[in-house]
Amino acid sequence: MHQVVATPQDDKFAVVRQGEQKALHIPRSFYEEVVEAVAGGSPVPGWLADAAQAAWGLRPAGQPSDTAVLVRPLTILNYSRATFEINKGCNFGCEHCFLPERKFEGLGMDEKRLLLTMLRDAGVLWLQFTGGEPTIDRDFPAAYRMAHGMGMLLELLTNGSRLYQPAMIDMLTALPPHKVMVSLYGATSESFDALTRRRDSFKGVMKGIAAAKEAGIPLEITLIITKRNAHEVDAMRDLADRYGVYRKEYGSISPTYDGGNEPLATQAEDWIGRSSVFAGCPAGYRFFHVDPHGWVTMCKIGRENPINLLAEGLSGLTRLPAIADSQMSRAGGCSGCKLSKTCRVCRPLAKVYQEAEAPLRTYCQHGMKEATK
Ligand code: SF4
Ligand code: SF4
Structure with missing residues (x-):
């Protein structure tokens, strides 16, 4: 090899x-x-x-x-990153999930092979497998092996529930990923299982993190902070630190990508407004997102005018920058805002907040100012 x-x-x-x-x-x-x-x-x-x-x-x-x-050959499209939502199905039922539906469905393995080859030919070097929970897709191991064999730097965004399985650890050890990112939903069974709505999910994920750490798999833990667990955020930090892995914190809960407001009820008040100022994004130009059926969009949030990659071929991707521009430049409910230079959200994200009729203060600098007057 x-x-x-x-x-x-x-x-x-x-x-x-x-x-x-x-x-x-x-x-x-x-x-x-x-x-x-x-x-x-x-x-x-x-x-x-x-x-x-x-x-x-x-x-x-x-x-x-x-x-x-x-x-890896030169390509004319020159995309370098992509996220592949291999299956929207998930074995957890998180209260804050940004997916409106978690259906277990997707392409067959032959189509997945074709899709992965097209991603390589589009120039994709960094590929993130995501879902739903990517590891529960029956083709995940074969797709992972194929992408690794094509020289891609693989990221796995997972809830960690399958990491304890020896076959998974063996594959990730033999064919090492660039990183495995595990979401941490609490520091105790009580908060974690209540958020995921699955009994023993905390136990399973901790077993998986321990197995991955032991095997030397590059791990990154993201603390997902909601009303359920905000009181134990220090314990969550300690947990991540105990495994000596890189950690990130995420406390801004967004609506579902189609503007459903259910996840907003899980937002922890103290964590509103802690995200950094939006400083531009190359979505649609340098990277893109592919859903379980092979539809390409600028990213996981901006899903307007999807391109059917398998039907249209790589030439379909030449339309993506213009599709991204139209989503990025639309002022929508923010037209005329004088604070746009200090805004924390991009236009596609602001749009889903507005569709969800989220309170201004949850995503908008202007709303924060009004709320603190
Ligand atoms: S683990 Fe991720 S995909 Fe699954 S329900 Fe939770 S947030 Fe959604
Ligand atoms: S949601 Fe916004 S910042 Fe995130 S990838 Fe899409 S366009 Fe970029």
Whole structure:
């Protein structure tokens, strides 16, 4: 199996090693040299052997390039990231979930294979498997293996409920992901199981986190803070720290992506307004989202005018930047706002808050000011 991947990345070139955070940025001429070496089966170029040893402790000197290096080809579309919602079904029933429905359905494996090949050919280097709960899709292991074999840097956004399974740990150990992001819904069974509406979910997720940590899988824990668990946020931080993993905190609960307001009732008052100011986003230009049926949108929230990737082919993606622009530039209920430079939400997100008739103070700087007068 290949040890490193030589790849275009946006307008640049890099050598990466799956499962490792460090990357080597290389000039185009070095990338072309590797392409030639792989095509000719000649030994790994000396500069690459030295750099791979320094960065990752590898010893590819003298090995044939075509076994040590996987080359990802140049693409004309040049997308670098995508999220793949492999299945919206989930084994949890979280109160704050941003999905309006969690139906167990999606493409068959043959179509998934075609889709993954198209993502590669669109330039996707970072691919996030998400859901629903991605690991419960019956094709997840095969799709993960295929994407890994194509040299992608894989992220798994999971509720962690299946991480304890030996087959899952074995796969993630043999084919390491870029990272596994687990959502943490509380520090006790009481709060966690009440939020997920599944008995013993806390126990299962903690077992999974422990197994993944033990196996050396790169983990990131996101604390999801709602009314259910805001009182134990310090204990949640301690829990994440106990596993010595990187943690993030997320306390702004959004409506469902189609503007349903049910999740808003779970918002913890003290956590309103803590998100950072929106500073631009390349959705639709550098990355995109694919739903379980192969429909592409600018992101998980901005789902207007989806493109049927399997039916239209890669050329369909050329329409995506204009679709993103129209969602990003629509002022909607915010037209004329003088505080837009300090706004915390992008336009697609503001739209779902407005459709949900959310109180202004939950997402808008102006509303915060009014509320604190
Ligand atoms: S684990 Fe995620 S997808 Fe599943 S119900 Fe909870 S928030 Fe929704
Ligand atoms: S919701 Fe907004 S910030 Fe997030 S990816 Fe979509 S456009 Fe970008």
